[in-house]
Amino acid sequence: MTRGTGDSALNFPAAVLDAKPYVPDWAGQDRRGLIRLDRNEAPGPLSPAVADALCAYVRDEGVHSYPEYPRLATALGEYCGVPATWILPTNGSDQGIDLCVRAFLRPGASMVVARPEFVIFGHTAGLAGGSVVGVPYPSDLRYPYQEFRAAVAARKPDLVVFVNPNNPTGTPVDVEFIAEIARSVPDVPVLVDEAYYEFTGATVVPLIQELPNLIVLRTFSKAFAMAGLRLGYVVAVPEVVEQLVKLRNPFDVNALAQVAGLAQLARRDEMRAMVEEMMGDIKPEVVGFFQDRGVVVHPGAANFLLVRPEQPEETVAALREAGILVRTMTHPLLAGMFRMNLGTREEMTKLMNVYRDLTNTGLGPETER
Numbered sequence: 111m112t113r114g115t116g117d118s119a120l121n122f123p124a125a126v127l128d129a130k131p132y133v134p135d136w137a138g139q140d141r142r143g144l145i146r147l148d149r150n151e152a153p154g155p156l157s158p159a160v161a162d163a164l165c166a167y168v169r170d171e172g173v174h175s176y177p178e179y180p181r182l183a184t185a186l187g188e189y190c191g192v193p194a195t196w197i198l199p200t201n202g203s204d205q206g207i208d209l210c211v212r213a214f215l216r217p218g219a220s221m222v223v224a225r226p227e228f229v230i231f232g233h234t235a236g237l238a239g240g241s242v243v244g245v246p247y248p249s250d251l252r253y254p255y256q257e258f259r260a261a262v263a264a265r266k267p268d269l270v271v272f273v274n275p276n277n278p279t280g281t282p283v284d285v286e287f288i289a290e291i292a293r294s295v296p297d298v299p300v301l302v303d304e305a306y307y308e309f310t311g312a313t314v315v316p317l318i319q320e321l322p323n324l325i326v327l328r329t330f331s332k333a334f335a336m337a338g339l340r341l342g343y344v345v346a347v348p349e350v351v352e353q354l355v356k357l358r359n360p361f362d363v364n365a366l367a368q369v370a371g372l373a374q375l376a377r378r379d380e381m382r383a384m385v386e387e388m389m390g391d392i393k394p395e396v397v398g399f400f401q402d403r404g405v406v407v408h409p410g411a412a413n414f415l416l417v418r419p420e421q422p423e424e425t426v427a428a429l430r431e432a433g434i435l436v437r438t439m440t441h442p443l444l445a446g447m448f449r450m451n452l453g454t455r456e457e458m459t460k461l462m463n464v465y466r467d468l469t470n471t472g473l474g475p476e477t478e479r
């Protein structure tokens with residue numbers, strides 16, 4: 111008998127029944143060997159030294175013991191300029207989002223965020239039974255400062271969320287504005303997702319001392335090239351960390367994520383060199399390529415762009431045909447756009463060549479028709 115297509119006889123809460131599972135674009139495809147620009151991942155594998163550290167750990171210490179985290183919290187505290195007691199390692203920053211939303215949103219409670227926001231926020235808020243007050247980004251995708259300020263003042267939310275810079279819009283938020291909002295609602299948690307911090311250098315971590323309602327989420331999935339290992343962390347005052355740790359299971363961060371994270375922190379100069387090349391050289395070149403061809407492009411502040419080709423569906427399909435995955439946007443504000451993260455120089459050259467060929471053969475604005 112086949113199962114799994116109808117309603118369950120079990121008594122799931124309505125919030126679970128109403129939720130949709132998160133299914134990434136191109137799910138189920140074998141992505142190996144393709145140029146993967148669809149998930150805002152880092153382009154290259156871990157450096158051989160980090161891979162060696164992982165192998166040595168498995169060989170010499172093994173993975174038969176549960177992980178412990180004191181070294182990681184200390185190293186992360188040093189990286190962030192805060193004491194180790196301000197750090198909570200998480201299983202990716204998705205888990206940081208989940209912990210904070212579950213901690214602060216009970217049924218009927220509300221969360222204010224600029225929309226469309228990183229999708230896991232709405233998903234976890236829905237599961238918690240909370241409501242989302244979405245302040246829309248305007249069509250130019252700039253941050254809606256005034257409207258956001260007004261929404262926080264009017265709605266007295268239980269949780270305020272900033273995604274800085276936001277995914278999928280790429281929009282940065284002025285750190286001073288985040289501080290202003292945090293100051294205006296001192297008893298409301300203000301969650302700041304800084305998943306792309308390494309690409310922007312903009313952070314509110316130094317403000318946490320003065321504004322202890324700030325809670326920052328970070329990840330090793332992006333600039334540190336560890337999406338497959340699932341390592342993130344929360345930065346907050348110890349009084350907040352002490353509560354959030356109760357919502358995380360004791361061993362949710364695996365030992366190998368910790369080993370690789372420590373090795374990456376010890377080599378952060380390599381990460382910085384990669385970021386500098388990507389943001390300083392590769393990104394302007396790719397943005398310029400689209401702009402020169404009259405294609406609408408939103409560069410955003412992070413390692414990804416939004417592109418609005420003349421024929422979106424056909425373009426995404428043709429790129430896929432050429433071995434390049436990009437992400438189709440479904441939110442109405444971003445209709446007709448695809449999101450692509452930056453890759454290596456070689457990958458970007460291939461993307462630009464393929465795109466040029468496509469448009470020259472009939473799929474784009476510069477084609478004569």
Ligand SMILES: Cc1ncc(COP(=O)(O)O)c(C=O)c1O
Nearest residue numbers: 202203204228277305329331342
């Ligand atoms: C803004 C934002 N926050 C969080 C995440 C989740 O990252 P992680 O892999 O650490 O769960 C992503 C991933 O794309 C993201 O774009």
